[in-house]
Amino acid sequence: MIQNPIKIHNAYLSTTEHLIVELLNQTNKSIEVTLRVEGEEKPVLIEPGISRVDMPVKLDGRKEIALEVESQAGIQKQTVSLDLLEIPKLVQSQIDGSLSTVSDRIGIPLAEHKYLLPVDPGIPWDGKQDLSITAWLGWNEQVLYYAAQVTDDIHFVDRDDATGFWQSDSIQIAMDPQNDSLMDFNEDDVEIGMVLGQDKPHVYMTVPTRKEIVCEVAVQRNNTDTVYEAAIPWSELGIEPPQPGQVMAINFIVNDNDGQGRLYWMGLTPGVAEGKQPAVYRKFEFCR
Secondary structure (H helix, E strand, O other), X not given: OOOOOEEEEEEEEEEOOEEEEEEEEOOOOOEEXXXXXXXXXXXXXXXXXXXXXXXXXXXXXXXXXXXXXXXXOEEEEEEEEOOEEEEOEOOOOOOXXXXXXXXXXXXXXXXXXXXXXXXXXXXXXXXXOOXXXXXXXXXXXXXXXXXXXXXXXXXXXOOOOOOOHHHOOEEEEEEEOOOOOOOOOOOOOEEEEEEEOOOOXXXXXXXXXXXXXXXXXXXXXXXXXXXXXXXXXXXXXXXXOOOOOEEEEEEEEEEEEOOOOEEEEEEOOOOOOOOOOHHHOEEEEEOO
C-alpha cells in the first residue's frame, strides 16, 4: 500500500505571478487535496497520473515561497526558490564585438573557483587570468541577445564544427523555455554554442537538432580577452518570443582548451557538459 498516494512531482514559476504545481496521483482513482501557497488555498481533484495546478503568487522581494499539499494521507511541504536574475528588454543591439549594447549594464561575472567544473580540486586553474567570464543577456520580440567577455591566457580552437566545437575554446548556452524540466531535457529545451572558427564565428544548435544558426554574430580576440556577441532570432531557436514576466531556466558555460583538449569549463551552474540537468539552472525573468 502506498503511504501517501499524492506526491509533489514538480513546482516552478512559469511567470512572476504564476506558480505551477505538478501533483502525481499514484493510484487509479481521483483524490481530493487542498493546495496552499502563501495563504492562498485551493481544493483540487487530482486525477490518476500528473496534474498541473496554477496558483497565483506575489514575489514581493522574497527569496523563496512555501507550498503544502494536504490529503487524507497527510501533508507534504516544499519550498520554491524565487531568486531570479533579470534579462532586460533591449530596443536594439549592435553586434560588432564592442559590447556597446551593454556598456552601461552590470554583467554576470564568473571568476571564482566555485564556478569551475567538473568538481575536482586538481583542476589546473591559475586564477581569473587563466579563465573567467562576464556575460550579459537581453531580449526583444525578435531576438535573444547574448554577450560575453572571456579572459583566457591561451586561446585554442582545433575544432569549429557543429559536432565537436565544444572541445575548443567556446561557449555553450542551455535554455529551458518553460522552466519545467527536471534532471533531463524536455522536448522544448534548447542548447546552442558559439566558437571563433578558422574563417568566421559560428553559432550552432546542438539540441534538439544539430544545425548552424543564422544570426548576427561577432567574436573578437584582443590579447587575452575574447568577446562573444550574438543576436539570435527566437524563430531560429524554435522558441516563442517571451512575454514580460515570463520565467526561463538558463545556463551557460565557457570551455577551456589550452592545447591538450578541453580540461575544464566554467559555468553559471552545473548541468551542461557533465550531463543535462536543467532543474539546477538559474532562473531568469524577462523584464519590460
